[in-house]
Amino acid sequence: MARDSTRPTSRDVARAAGVSQAAVSLVMGDKWRGRVSETTAERVRRAAHDLGYRPNLAARNLRLGRTRTVLLVVPALTTEFFAGVYTGAARVAAEHGFGVVLYPSPEGIGPARDPFASAQAALDGVIASSMAADALTAIRGDQLPLVMLDSDPAGSTGAATVNLDIADGIRQVADHLLALGHRRFLHLAADVGSWTFEVRARELAARLAAVPGSALRTAHAPLSIEGARSATEAALSGPGPRPTALVCDDDKLAAGAYKALRRLGLRVPEDVSVTGLDDLALATAIDPELTTVRLDAETFGERGMRALLDVLDGRVPSRDDIPVDLVVRGSTAPPPGD
């Protein structure tokens, strides 16, 4: 863990390649046609790669007086709408070599802070969700202080982790449904290769394995309402006794399940009980309101940040899972004929 081994500079690369710093700058900046020979350029590129050289952005920005970065100010982060706005802007920006940074105007974040204070340069550390798996390899490239959100604590990474106690949430769901009398379960699982989702499946299976006479089937669906609808419809159209309880990996999947059940002429909760996980606004927008597990996102974010500050101070963050709560609403009831 040589965390603070100072990063290589263009001068280090120059030394390694046996050229001047200026030559490195020319090669890295792709402005060397006619100024540096192909063989030398290749030597520089190899040295840069070997050393893991990455230009210091602060220095570059200072030198150029320009950042190719743009700020997008949005009312808040809660809307899917502005997520789309960001996506579109970022695509065009990328085409022009620009980056986009988000400034969600604060909502209870102390006094009105300078909107640019949060849009400053490079990074001291990283907080990463395990769901952003694609970005993680790149993050590993730099060895920045890292905190993982909802990642396997036993993972080989050694990074600090902060987790929601999803396993306990699933136990609470299972216990609630078992207490109502349910025995035949369908697990509507998100088709995403991420630790949080694996935990759901594992814990539900474990809990039901301890109950004689219980049955568990699983249907996989992409994380969208439409995907969940069709997966649920397919699963419930199959042969065999119909499950009486539908445990969904998150609220969005549950919304899709509602639509499938409606099409099949089944009522919630009279014919089938449904549970979600997240407790988004969506959970109370659908009818009947969804029994789900409330995840305290803000606490999650706070703990993640605190853990990162610990790492930055050389402390080892205290490992503790954030508790979650079952919220019982109108989508669960005793199974039919009970």
Add this chain to the structure above:
Amino acid sequence: MARDSTRPTSRDVARAAGVSQAAVSLVMGDKWRGRVSETTAERVRRAAHDLGYRPNLAARNLRLGRTRTVLLVVPALTTEFFAGVYTGAARVAAEHGFGVVLYPSPEGIGPARDPFASAQAALDGVIASSMAADALTAIRGDQLPLVMLDSDPAGSTGAATVNLDIADGIRQVADHLLALGHRRFLHLAADVGSWTFEVRARELAARLAAVPGSALRTAHAPLSIEGARSATEAALSGPGPRPTALVCDDDKLAAGAYKALRRLGLRVPEDVSVTGLDDLALATAIDPELTTVRLDAETFGERGMRALLDVLDGRVPSRDDIPVDLVVRGSTAPPPGD
């Protein structure tokens, strides 16, 4: 529009205050107790304020080799969940003098880009939603190239604007409902002082004013499902003939209206037709699926970015409103007894 008049540096402040650059740095950095007299410090502060001095972050970061900025990597921006994560993290970060920058892992934004490329330093320009009104004054402080999203084009600001053609969307909604035979309308208006929402009210009133025998009432609600529910319930419990069509300022308000109607024992669309605006996932999650106006958020973002690039190149962005489309689903039908 002296846009490119180079920003003042600490040396300029020093000159104006008649001290050395180092003194300015000490005063601005709040590390002057016992190093600079109170009177001199005050003189420096006044000079800095008069010149509109703001420290160059690139230089500061380069000097300190540290940024007090942290990156939050999230799977995408679409979830309310991660919005909460951001809020929590940003609050703690602010308490510790840190900023938070978002890196939504790209979704179809070219090849897997360096996750840090989008998290670079200061700003060449700003794209701002008119809904983030609180942040705008601060933005005005720096005179960065600015593009406004959905703001009054006749605004006194003079900034470039890119707008969705919301007025036309409302016209389409009104025409659709009028064609179905509706004459008594209730406008469920968002209680937000922002141009986009003013347009909705104005345009609906204008369209209905041209139809003899039509009636329009208005109910105001905060932008939340619960707020919309109680506002709708209150409005429909009043005296007088009940409206047969409910025009909502956005989909979320429509979801709240659904709940109110359900409580009042009214069916959608048999008793009351409902329309939304946005076309979020929520619109198809509720039952019946919502007739609404689709806003193409990505195009919106793209146009905003393109306009900013125009401004940066010294060109005047072409003014054009982005068209929107009515999406007819199951929440609208002829009024009862028609």
Add this chain to the structure above:
DNA sequence: ACGCATGAGTTATACGTAAAACGTCGGACG
């Protein structure tokens, strides 16, 4: 009268990069 601490500043330097200005060396051209 001398040393010494303290207040109030200033001077000088380094951070890492980009690029303008400057060599050098061989060959082509008049």
Add this chain to the structure above:
DNA sequence: CGTCCGACGTTTTACGTATAACTCATGCGT
């Protein structure tokens, strides 16, 4: 034969800041 030019680099400088090291009175105890 002089010289001009292109290929291939190197030396140097500037970007704006933070801070360590230095200067220089002034007051004070002995």
